[in-house]
Amino acid sequence: MRKLYKHNHTLKNENGYTLIIVLMVLVVMSILGISLMSVTATTMKQSSGERTDQSVYYIAEAGIVQKREELNNKVNDAFISTKNHYETLTNKEKLKFNFKDYFYTQAEQNIASSTVNQFSNYEEHFGKKPKSTIILTKDKDDSKKYYIKSTGEIGGKKRTVTQEYIVYLVVETTPTPETYTPKYAVHVKNTISLSGSANIYGADIATESPNPGSIDIPSHYSHKPKADLNTPIDIELPSFPEENFKNLEQLKYPNNEEVKKNDSNKTRVIQDGDLLINHYLTDKYTLNMTDNMKFKNIILSSNYSLTINVGNTDKSLLVDHLNIENGHIKIIGSGKLTIYVKDKITTNSSSTVNNNGSISKLKVYYKGNNAINMAGDQRIYGSLYAKNANIKFGGSGGFQGDIYSGGSKVELDGASSAITKVFFAPNADITLSGSGNITGAVIAKSFTASGGAYVQYASSNPIPIETVPSYDDPKQLSSQGALIEE
Numbered sequence: 001m002r003k004l005y006k007h008n009h010t011l012k013n014e015n016g017y018t019l020i021i022v023l024m025v026l027v028v029m030s031i032l033g034i035s036l037m038s039v040t041a042t043t044m045k046q047s048s049g050e051r052t053d054q055s056v057y058y059i060a061e062a063g064i065v066q067k068r069e070e071l072n073n074k075v076n077d078a079f080i081s082t083k084n085h086y087e088t089l090t091n092k093e094k095l096k097f098n099f100k101d102y103f104y105t106q107a108e109q110n111i112a113s114s115t116v117n118q119f120s121n122y123e124e125h126f127g128k129k130p131k132s133t134i135i136l137t138k139d140k141d142d143s144k145k146y147y148i149k150s151t152g153e154i155g156g157k158k159r160t161v162t163q164e165y166i167v168y169l170v171v172e173t174t175p176t177p178e179t180y181t182p183k184y185a186v187h188v189k190n191t192i193s194l195s196g197s198a199n200i201y202g203a204d205i206a207t208e209s210p211n212p213g214s215i216d217i218p219s220h221y222s223h224k225p226k227a228d229l230n231t232p233i234d235i236e237l238p239s240f241p242e243e244n245f246k247n248l249e250q251l252k253y254p255n256n257e258e259v260k261k262n263d264s265n266k267t268r269v270i271q272d273g274d275l276l277i278n279h280y281l282t283d284k285y286t287l288n289m290t291d292n293m294k295f296k297n298i299i300l301s302s303n304y305s306l307t308i309n310v311g312n313t314d315k316s317l318l319v320d321h322l323n324i325e326n327g328h329i330k331i332i333g334s335g336k337l338t339i340y341v342k343d344k345i346t347t348n349s350s351s352t353v354n355n356n357g358s359i360s361k362l363k364v365y366y367k368g369n370n371a372i373n374m375a376g377d378q379r380i381y382g383s384l385y386a387k388n389a390n391i392k393f394g395g396s397g398g399f400q401g402d403i404y405s406g407g408s409k410v411e412l413d414g415a416s417s418a419i420t421k422v423f424f425a426p427n428a429d430i431t432l433s434g435s436g437n438i439t440g441a442v443i444a445k446s447f448t449a450s451g452g453a454y455v456q457y458a459s460s461n462p463i464p465i466e467t468v469p470s471y472d473d474p475k476q477l478s479s480q481g482a483l484i485e486e
């Protein structure tokens with residue numbers, strides 16, 4: 001007997017599921033695709049915006065760079081014009097010229113003439129033309145400081161940055177030592193007057209004045225020096241060494257020192273900052289200078305002598321009062337001695353300093369206002385620079401070396417003489433009378449000679465002029481701060 005089986009075709013028919021699954025996958029994929037496209041579009045839009053934003057910043061920065069380059073050119077032109085102007089000056093004018101102040105003024109004027117306030121020389125950005133607009137302002141408190149403000153723009157997108165710009169000169173100088181050798185026997189600012197048998201020999205004379213009447217020489221003179229009018233004195237006194245005085249002031253006074261023949265016959269040669277050559281036991285005392293020294297007073301009397309041994313190096317000696325009432329100072333050693341006198345120089349009798357020594361071995365710088373008065377037979381063999389003091393040589397006294405004076409009056413009378421090579425007193429009226437005489441060259445405010453007085457020109461030592469600087473190429477003309485976005 002056959003068995004019959006019934007099949008449930010409805011439950012086991014799966015052909016429709018495949019279609020449903022495919023449709024669902026398509027829907028999901030479509031949604032994902034659309035979402036991905038949306039995200040991509042958004043991302044591209046954001047990237048484009050960010051790129052444009054960044055580009056605008058770079059355009060603003062480029063505006064700063066271009067404006068700064070323009071300012072650099074303006075500042076460089078200021079340096080060139082300043083240097084060219086400096087080169088046209090005389091040495092005298094160069095010494096008074098403030099190079100940096102002149103440069104800063106020129107730079108300020110050049111920058112004020114700056115007119116470029118917009119730059120558009122940039123490549124197009126996605127069809128849009130970039131530009132940068134510049135605003136330059138000066139700091140209200142510092143004339144050397146400026147602010148560059150640059151706004152970059154592409155389409156409607158803008159960004160603004162600022163930068164500090166400072167004109168700042170750094171330049172080195174090459175020292176160029178200069179000297180001046182006088183070619184005139186007497187060269188004055190105002191007048192030259194001769195009378196009696198007084199005269200000037202050996203070279204021409206000159207005055208800054210254009211007036212022929214400024215030269216007064218008697219008509220009966222058989223010898224008349226040739227006179228040049230309207231001839232400037234193109235030099236000034238060298239700087240007085242104030243700094244050396246200050247440095248020597250820092251020294252301590254030497255310790256007290258005693259000299260003695262025996263316990264009952266002794267005296268102090270150095271006491272409380274004074275050097276005392278005023279006792280027979282201190283006669284011929286030798287001051288051995290192993291270094292620079294300072295004293296309150298150096299006193300010589302009773303024709304006693306002091307020997308200063310400078311050794312084999314140059315030495316400096318500061319003293320308040322160089323008081324040579326009656327005595328002699330001898331300088332030994334291969335070095336040279338410079339004496340800096342603060343307050344007063346006193347010489348009397350037939351006192352001498354550096355007698356028979358080389359004039360080049362001694363220099364005296366005098367800071368005091370009391371007149372230097374050598375009225376007897378005093379002789380100082382060395383050079384003198386008196387900052388402010390007047391000078392009077394009488395009898396047969398005088399300096400036998402170059403003399404520089406910032407004083408207003410110089411007098412030589414009697415048989416006084418100055419074998420100076422250079423007598424440079426540009427602010428002084430110099431008067432010679434009796435048989436007073438000068439051997440060398442005279443530079444003064446005015447010159448008057450009478451009696452048998454005379455000037456005998458001698459080939460002069462060069463006058464040192466302040467070292468005139470020569471300006472090198474600048475190491476720096478400006479500086480700038482960081483970029484700051486507003």
